[in-house]
Amino acid sequence: DAGVIQSPRHEVTEMGQEVTLRCKPISGHDYLFWYRQTMMRGLELLIYFNNNVPIDDSGMPEDRFSAKMPNASFSTLKIQPSEPRDSAVYFCASSLEVLGNTIYFGEGSWLTVV
């Protein structure tokens, strides 16, 4: 399998612009996670889906952030409007249904908002 695939790998955008990050999980994985990593706050869970349904979005920082999973092979994380403090690495990850399974991470999307 190709692993979790994220795009874009790098994005630089101006404050106020809309940012869309994309993720293709590993085929057959029922759980999909979006994480954000910064030096100050470490790795934070933003939201996760089970069978395409959002289960917990309590980590989403504010209404400017939204995530969707229209089907089992695709998810998006959208920031609108973006702000400089959103600059971070955003990771998508997926795992199998069974409790205590390995979480497989993508390579991340490096976002810089100027």
Added chain:
Amino acid sequence: SQQGEEDPQALSIQEGENATMNCSYKTSINNLQWYRQNSGRGLVHLILIRSNEREKHSGRLRVTLDTSKKSSSLLITASRAADTASYFCATDLTGNQFYFGTGTSLTVIP
């Protein structure tokens, strides 16, 4: 909120030495995992230890778990320059929702 906290935050050793990292957590867990992150890359799973296990080995890795102290340690024996990375512990509270610690940055000097 973060569940796991690694200690030390940074560790620098000579190649061939052993590296030990510790993780403390706050509440009861089902499983604890260790992940590695190379600079500029995603996290990669190293090892999982269940709450009813006390020790686990995988190659040069040795993980211990002390549920009474709510702590775990990761030992890398005979370290190599390629082991240079950040190491994170992750604990699960409910199902597949893992919480990651702040990480230990390991530098192995050739």
